[in-house]
Amino acid sequence: GQIAFSLPGLGSDFVGMNLHKWIGNPIGAGLLYIKKERIKEMNALFGDITAPDNNINKLAHFGTTPFAVIMTIPDSLAFHKLLGTGRISERLHYLKSTWINELSKDPNVEIVTPPGKDLSCAIASFRIKNKKTAEVADALLKDHGILTTGRTLGKEGCIRVTPSVFNSIDDIKKLVTAIRSLA
Structure with a gap:
């Protein structure tokens, strides 16, 4: 894995x-x-x-x-x-960290997953203030062609993003742009 x-x-x-x-x-x-x-x-x-x-x-x-x-x-x-598991882990963490670092600067985006390699690898979650989880996930898929998963987490829920080793940095930039357009 x-x-x-x-x-x-x-x-x-x-x-x-x-x-x-x-x-x-x-x-x-x-x-x-x-x-x-x-x-x-x-x-x-x-x-x-x-x-x-x-x-x-x-x-x-x-x-x-x-x-x-x-x-x-x-x-x-x-x-x-x-x-190699080590290379897979590094790649997934890099992709996750890239979008988290970019979006953590946006006051309307809350990154739910703590930063760091010791608490997560590829999977991380976020929410957009004053937006429903299902609406954000639907918009990412329908308007931007990005598959994410809405999850229940407290009252507000969150959107789980799970890049794969096959995703490019351009895919991550597209994700960041799409989330910013919804925020």
Whole structure:
């Protein structure tokens, strides 16, 4: 994803995640991590009782298998590895910081996400004073072709912006110009 980590290093017994957001896999593939000692506590899926109680394969049966999506996982992981998590993280933070730094100077724009690399990477949120979240998100999409997401956060809500490694600095400048036109 966006930051370097290891699943065992998280110290979690269970982790589930999709692979489409930050690994770049097509929608429909995910990852399930279960600490080895905890596998035996999980019930087999769909009555699949052929795998031993302590074997993760008892959780692999989930209906019709989307083989085309699953076959893309190795290529997605290889491409992610080629880019490198460190470079991905730096790029995403740079893109986020660029638009945040520009818009933090605007008195009508409130940046909700704290600055700094230690609290967020790509994702950051803002709100425009006296504007409804849904209206801002709709205007960004309809008038400027920029996809953002309105989120509930307190009474006012906020707009989440999530650049990708594929976004250019020109895309970020377009975002800044669009938000300023709405502010």
